[in-house]
Amino acid sequence: MRLYEHEAKSLFAKAGIPVKEEILAATPREAGQAAEKLGGPVAVKAQVLIGGRGKAGGIKLAETPEEAARAAEEILALKIRGYDVEKVLVAPRLDIADEYYLGVTIDRINYKLVVIACSQGGVDIEETARKNPEKIHRLSLGIDEPFYPFQGMALAKKLGASGGDLRTVGSIIARLYGLYKKYDAKLVEINPLVRLADGQYVAADARMNLDDDALFRHKDLAEMGIEKRHEEGEMTPREQQAQGWGIPYLDLDGNIGMFPGGAGFGIMGNDFVEHFGGQPANFMDSGGGPKPERLAQMLVLLDENPDVKAIFGARFGGISRCDDFAKGVIMFLTEHGLSKPMVMRMTGNMWQEGVRLFEEAKKEHPELFEQVEIHGIETPIEEVAQRAVELAKG
Amino acid sequence: MSILVNNKTRVLVQGITGGSGSFHTKRMLDYGTNIVAGTSPGKGGQEVHGVPVFDTVAEAVEETGVEASVLFLPAQFVRDAAIEAAYAGLKLAVVVPEHIPIHDMLKVREAAVRHGTRVIGGNTAGIISPGEANLGIIPDIAFKKGRVGTVSRSGSITYYVADTLTRTGYGETTCVGLGGDPILGSTFDEILDLFDADNETEAVVMVGEIGGVYEERAAERVSRMSKPVVFMIGGITAPPGKRMGHAGAIVEGEMGTAGHKVEVLEEAGGHWARTFQDIPRILQEQGL
Numbered sequence: 001m002r003l004y005e006h007e008a009k010s011l012f013a014k015a016g017i018p019v020k021e022e023i024l025a026a027t028p029r030e031a032g033q034a035a036e037k038l039g040g041p042v043a044v045k046a047q048v049l050i051g052g053r054g055k056a057g058g059i060k061l062a063e064t065p066e067e068a069a070r071a072a073e074e075i076l077a078l079k080i081r082g083y084d085v086e087k088v089l090v091a092p093r094l095d096i097a098d099e100y101y102l103g104v105t106i107d108r109i110n111y112k113l114v115v116i117a118c119s120q121g122g123v124d125i126e127e128t129a130r131k132n133p134e135k136i137h138r139l140s141l142g143i144d145e146p147f148y149p150f151q152g153m154a155l156a157k158k159l160g161a162s163g164g165d166l167r168t169v170g171s172i173i174a175r176l177y178g179l180y181k182k183y184d185a186k187l188v189e190i191n192p193l194v195r196l197a198d199g200q201y202v203a204a205d206a207r208m209n210l211d212d213d214a215l216f217r218h219k220d221l222a223e224m225g226i227e228k229r230h231e232e233g234e235m236t237p238r239e240q241q242a243q244g245w246g247i248p249y250l251d252l253d254g255n256i257g258m259f260p261g262g263a264g265f266g267i268m269g270n271d272f273v274e275h276f277g278g279q280p281a282n283f284m285d286s287g288g289g290p291k292p293e294r295l296a297q298m299l300v301l302l303d304e305n306p307d308v309k310a311i312f313g314a315r316f317g318g319i320s321r322c323d324d325f326a327k328g329v330i331m332f333l334t335e336h337g338l339s340k341p342m343v344m345r346m347t348g349n350m351w352q353e354g355v356r357l358f359e360e361a362k363k364e365h366p367e368l369f370e371q372v373e374i375h376g377i378e379t380p381i382e383e384v385a386q387r388a389v390e391l392a393k394g
Numbered sequence: 395m396s397i398l399v400n401n402k403t404r405v406l407v408q409g410i411t412g413g414s415g416s417f418h419t420k421r422m423l424d425y426g427t428n429i430v431a432g433t434s435p436g437k438g439g440q441e442v443h444g445v446p447v448f449d450t451v452a453e454a455v456e457e458t459g460v461e462a463s464v465l466f467l468p469a470q471f472v473r474d475a476a477i478e479a480a481y482a483g484l485k486l487a488v489v490v491p492e493h494i495p496i497h498d499m500l501k502v503r504e505a506a507v508r509h510g511t512r513v514i515g516g517n518t519a520g521i522i523s524p525g526e527a528n529l530g531i532i533p534d535i536a537f538k539k540g541r542v543g544t545v546s547r548s549g550s551i552t553y554y555v556a557d558t559l560t561r562t563g564y565g566e567t568t569c570v571g572l573g574g575d576p577i578l579g580s581t582f583d584e585i586l587d588l589f590d591a592d593n594e595t596e597a598v599v600m601v602g603e604i605g606g607v608y609e610e611r612a613a614e615r616v617s618r619m620s621k622p623v624v625f626m627i628g629g630i631t632a633p634p635g636k637r638m639g640h641a642g643a644i645v646e647g648e649m650g651t652a653g654h655k656v657e658v659l660e661e662a663g664g665h666w667a668r669t670f671q672d673i674p675r676i677l678q679e680q681g682l
Contacts, residue, residue, distance in 0.1 A: 103641035106496065108577060109607045111503045116641050129644045136644060143500035184497050187641055214495035216470060263574065264548020267603055268628035275668055283632065288492065316553040318519050319531045348533040348553060377535065380561070381554060382671050
């Protein structure tokens with residue numbers, strides 16, 4: 001879960017990482033008032049959950065409160081990579097002497113946490129990493145290892161800090177690392193950490209990405225108004241509908257509706273369809289052990305998509321059960337109805353019961369199954385995928 | 395021989411009194427898995443499907459000599475339970491639950507390495523040595539004892555690969571689900587080590603997917619395998635995923651795309667199967 005800059009900065013402030021007083025504004029008028037309160041020139045910054053806002057016009061400088069209000073008006077009208085800008089952060093202009101980069105993330109290959117520091121902060125940090133890898137300094141630590149003050153100072157020294165700044169920058173690094181561990185973060189970044197002309201250090205921007213799966217032990221975040229949010233940019237109406245039902249779903253450009261089991265075959269099934277000359281209309285994941293209602297909803301999404309010419313279903317029951325799968329499909333056929341051909345393969349956990357349910361329903365309402373082909377383990381999945389490609393061609 | 399588990403392995407179910415713990419204990423027992431104990435703190439002394447329940451893993455070890463465990467617990471209890479298994483000296487812990495906090499898995503990994511415990515998962519379908527033992531939630535319908543080992547991140551893909559190998563007469567020695575979570579207890583290269591040393595495994599099928607770094611980490615091991623490695627990568631046609639900040643890009647570089655994984659594994663001498671049906675064709679080309 002990504003945090004907004006202003007949220008991350010309030011956590012920074014609590015952790016003792018230096019930040020300036022900045023004011024959140026939802027309207028141009030509020031932005032003008034904020035600039036007035038701060039006094040002097042300001043920067044108005046879009047609050048979005050994605051990087052690259054500066055290049056998209058999401059940061060503007062203003063000399064007066066009137067200019068700040070105008071800047072806010074322009075920024076609040078923006079859409080940055082699909083994100084509506086709902087709020088801006090009004091920040092005092094900084095007299096910058098130097099910019100640094102600090103980040104903490106996970107090195108998954110080596111199962112370590114890694115602190116990354118670079119003496120050249122700013123938007124081109126990844127290019128610096130490629131062209132001047134010697135400017136990137138790292139410290140790897142096991143999750144159970146403590147972070148000692150000397151380690152922070154050693155990194156600060158590599159950044160070029162000296163004298164009293166060694167301790168100052170060292171402690172900012174230590175606090176950032178502490179914050180990372182405290183909140184089960186996947187990523188924290190200060191980019192840039194700036195040294196002001198008067199010698200003070202301040203986090204000019206802040207980025208945090210927390211582990212959704214660990215939110216249960218950070219109740220204080222909810223008290224601060226930091227709650228689970230959807231991170232997707234602009235969604236299609238169908239993606240919004242799927243999200244409302246709690247179904248991971250993405251629209252793609254093709255005409256074969258993909259009705260897979262878990263994410264693993266959800267991903268590979270799309271590859272197969274393309275391999276056999278078809279084009280998937282979507283990516284979808286049923287999650288483990290889906291209930292019949294959810295399976296029926298998945299089919300509704302595909303049936304109501306006019307671009308979908310055929311539906312390809314696959315269920316290899318593991319934690320999920322074929323009887324639930326059959327119930328979901330029958331529920332969809334009965335309550336909603338199918339308007340296009342559908343071919344599917346069902347096997348695995350409780351497959352006999354699934355087959356029995358289908359046979360019973362078919363005997364009672366053969367008309368519902370006119371456009372449905374159901375295969376079992378005897379048919380390789382590739383043949384079912386090829387059949388779906390054929391059906392979509394009409 | 396199989397790897398990791400066989401019909402002699404003495405198995406513990408952690409969380410045996412819960413709904414899915416009890417349900418899958420029955421399934422695993424029916425398959426012939428040698429389940430000799432369960433744990434559920436506070437419920438020691440009970441029985442589930444005839445299996446004695448203990449309060450702690452250490453007691454289960456002392457009383458029944460368990461060597462391997464499979465975990466059916468809510469995600470927030472996995473850290474403690476898996477580390478308990480490691481401290482008690484189990485050789486293997488199979489973590490079925492998904493959505494385990496990432497920092498918890500790092501702690502589990504550290505304890506596992508320190509105590510010599512192999513942790514598989516989280517979010518794994520489990521491990522099956524066909525005809526011998528089934529640890530986890532794998533439906534046994536597609537599996538048959540044979541000569542190819544499989545290791546995959548996805549459960550459903552494990553089933554499809556076994557389905558293909560069984561149908562074409564190769565069968566499987568052991569099938570390992572690594573798990574779908576971002577931080578895993580074990581990696582492809584570690585499982586390849588075991589398959590390489592197993593004299594009944596004549597080839598290995600490894601299946602990865604877009605995202606993560608474990609396929610890249612395995613490339614060096616693939617290049618040293620004494621037996622053929624057939625690999626598949628899911629997500630060749632998927633739109634590229636999101637990067638995690640600059641730090642993620644600096645640490646992981648171009649790792650993570652399906653194309654990059656295919657490239658490094660082919661370079662290491664792996665054979666790329668585009669579909670499941672390519673697998674038997676490649677095995678035959680390799681003289682199997």
